[in-house]
Amino acid sequence: SQNEPLKVMISGAPASGKGTQCEMIVQKFGLVHISTGDLLRSEVAAGSEIGNQAKEFMNSGRLVPDELVTNMVIERLSRDDTKQKGWLLDGFPRSFPQAQSLEKMKIRPDVFIALDVPDETLIDRCVGRRLDPETGKIYHIKNFPPETEEIKARLITRPDDTEEKVKSRLQIYKQNVEAIVSTYSDLLKKIDGNRSKDVIFGEISSLLLQVQKEKEKETEKS
């Protein structure tokens, strides 16, 4: 029988490095990256109905209503590519009701990765973050400056990346994290995210290879 592709959730506080690690995971493992933050930002940019409903919440650093985000994710997970390539869910679930919606539908990951980074580092990472609107690539003014002047000139700052909003996003994260982590306690892998991005990726990569091997053994048995 054919091997089932990997299903991965990655979580962590704002600016813990989820998006950065996802870029590298996708390159190596070919999973379908589903980032609720990215999906919502493109809905806002497109001026869609979903985008208009989400915009105020996002710009003020609050969570978008559960139903709106959950429907968006379930729709995305139901497409064919996720069944062939597997999925990498980034930034979802982010509240207890969101996690419960997936549990009810029996949608579970093979592994739940939690990136752990101290608060002071998070604030510095958010305030220094820049995005390339053309490639979607994530930069940081000190840690990962752009490669060329041309890229530098077009970089943008997210409206929710001010110090004040980061602090409130962090607070909201802390209010929700316990309930989510307890839903996936059997699948939880904590990773120290306060290291260089390549070292972190090395650890995530060997973890995923190991999970993949275990899945292959399971399919051989059945």
Ligand code: AP5
């Ligand atoms: P979302 O886009 O998910 O924001 P977030 O969770 O706050 O996460 P970030 O994108 O800020 O950070 P990241 O962990 O991806 O870090 P990154 O790799 O960029 O959500 C935005 C908003 O959308 C929410 O506030 C909410 O309103 C809404 N939303 C989204 N999902 C929702 C949901 N499920 N329910 C309800 N609402 C939802 O890295 C950060 C910076 O650090 C970068 O500059 C990077 O270059 C740098 N960096 C990364 N790794 C390292 C490293 N190892 N060392 C040094 N610097 C590093």
